[in-house]
Amino acid sequence: MGLKRNHGQSSQEDSGSGSSVLIRWLIRRDMDEVLAIERGSFEYPWTEEEFLCCLRQRNCIGTVAERDHRIVGFMIYELHQSMLRILNFAVSPDHRREGIGRQMVQRLIDKLSQQRRREIVLEVRETNLAAQLFFGACRFRALSVLRNHYDDTLEDAYYMRYSLRDSSERYKPSNRLRQFDADAA
Numbered sequence: 001m002g003l004k005r006n007h008g009q010s011s012q013e014d015s016g017s018g019s020s021v022l023i024r025w026l027i028r029r030d031m032d033e034v035l036a037i038e039r040g041s042f043e044y045p046w047t048e049e050e051f052l053c054c055l056r057q058r059n060c061i062g063t064v065a066e067r068d069h070r071i072v073g074f075m076i077y078e079l080h081q082s083m084l085r086i087l088n089f090a091v092s093p094d095h096r097r098e099g100i101g102r103q104m105v106q107r108l109i110d111k112l113s114q115q116r117r118r119e120i121v122l123e124v125r126e127t128n129l130a131a132q133l134f135f136g137a138c139r140f141r142a143l144s145v146l147r148n149h150y151d152d153t154l155e156d157a158y159y160m161r162y163s164l165r166d167s168s169e170r171y172k173p174s175n176r177l178r179q180f181d182a183d184a185a
Ligand SMILES: CC(C)(COP(=O)(O)OP(=O)(O)OC[C@H]1O[C@@H](n2cnc3c(N)ncnc32)[C@H](O)[C@@H]1OP(=O)(O)O)[C@@H](O)C(=O)NCCC(=O)NCCS
Pocket: 041, 042, 088, 089, 090, 091, 092, 095, 096, 097, 098, 099, 100, 101, 102, 103, 122, 123, 124, 125, 128, 129, 130, 131, 133, 134, 135, 137, 138
């Protein structure tokens, strides 16, 4: 897909730290701020061309989290038939541990329930402990190790997945009345 001028799919959410966060589609003029966050977040940052090339794909979506008219986070993900795949995800170093990343993940989880895609997957570098802990806190689970996954280093990656199936199993409401009947019989 191309970068969209449309501000659709936006929503205002309480960040839990005072002012609220707006999550909306990434547009062309956000790129400078997105690139600054990218460079402040990764040792091997994507170039602008890499972002644009990715976002030109029909199944690729970019969104930003905005607070007080400043971009404080972004995510790039692909839509597949049965899952979403996160390709890039970062929160501004100045705004970490304020719940912004969690709100961005929640936005993706909400899409699962709307569109019947049941999973979100991503690869995390083995050295990126903060991201592993973050996605773990968002109920992603590491499924496998991808050996020598990257071109730029010899690092392995953890393949992580959030599954609606796992969370619905964990939170499946029990039928207490039926249990009561069974106990009483
Ligand atoms: C990983 C990242 C996106 C987290 O974003 P964030 O907005 O700071 O995360 P949140 O504030 O929503 O954190 C939610 C929970 O995740 C966990 N968490 C987040 N960052 C953590 C860290 N550095 N260490 C330990 N746990 C962490 C905590 O449980 C946290 O809850 P708490 O703050 O109440 O303890 C952010 O650190 C980042 O942009 N890192 C660099 C880019 C990156 O690694 N992206 C992922 C590529 S796979």
